[in-house]
Amino acid sequence: MRRTDTRGLAAEAAAIIAEGVPDWSEARRKLAEEYEITSSAQLPDDDAIESALREHYAIFDPKGHAERLWELRRAALIVMKEVSDYKPLLIRGVLNGCADKYSDIYIAVECDDAKSLEIDLIDREIEIEVLPNERPGKDEPVEEIIFEAPIIKGGYFNREQLAVWVRLKVFENRAKIKNLTKKAPDPWQIEEETAKTADIKQLERLISLTEEK
Structure with a gap:
């Protein structure tokens, strides 16, 4: 039933x-x-x-999901290091462990001039799509920048020829995101996955804790 x-x-x-x-x-x-x-x-x-x-x-699919989640986090780390000047924070499913092969990588960045970030990405020969927020509220992103994530050679997404997309949420002030409430882990999470955001060092620690899972 x-x-x-x-x-x-x-x-x-x-x-x-x-x-x-x-x-x-x-x-x-x-x-x-x-x-x-x-x-x-x-x-x-x-x-x-x-x-x-x-x-x-x-x-x-515990083994397969762990592999895909690890790859998504590795790809997120590569992107975050590339945009480190914009104080990137990993958010949503790739951080909390519910993401899989159909999921996008969400990263919040802080930039008081979104156009400068767009130019920075274009200068690195990254093809981007920009989705502006015409009427952003005080704690909302001014725009979203979408581009294809780097693929880990030999990994699942490389073998299956699947694209992974990064969605940069561009905030003029991301303080609201940093103050989101942390929740207790459920039986399928470790403590580090319950955070609402992760900076580069925190993501590196999470990857090191889960790479053998």
Whole structure:
């Protein structure tokens, strides 16, 4: 019998995402349609889906997921070192352990002149797409810069010929991100994965702690 409580729905959402629907809103829409759910309050929130994804991979593909997650973090570290002048912070799934082969790498950077960062990337012959935020709020990014992440030679993404995308969230002031509340780890996380952000040194430590998993 299929469970329709919040945890059961989160597990189903995780399965949908893991099978190739990376858009979490689309996964929720599929659940709402299947179970005739009319209130968004009945659907699992991001925290529930994150935890369910970590559980899903831990049960069904622990070794493969660990390899892919390690590669995503290595790629993130390479990018963060390239843009180190902009105080990069790794955020979201690649940090907290719910990311997989369909996930993008999200990095927050601080820059009071986004155009200078764009030029810096173009000068390095990086093809970028810029998505401006026409009306950014006080604690919102002014734009998002998207480009292809470096691929680790011989790794999963190299073997499967899959592209990974970096999304730089450009903030004029990223203090709000740094102050996000840290949560207790679930059974499928280590302590370092519960942080909402990781700078270069923190990411290096996380990689060193998980490279044999």
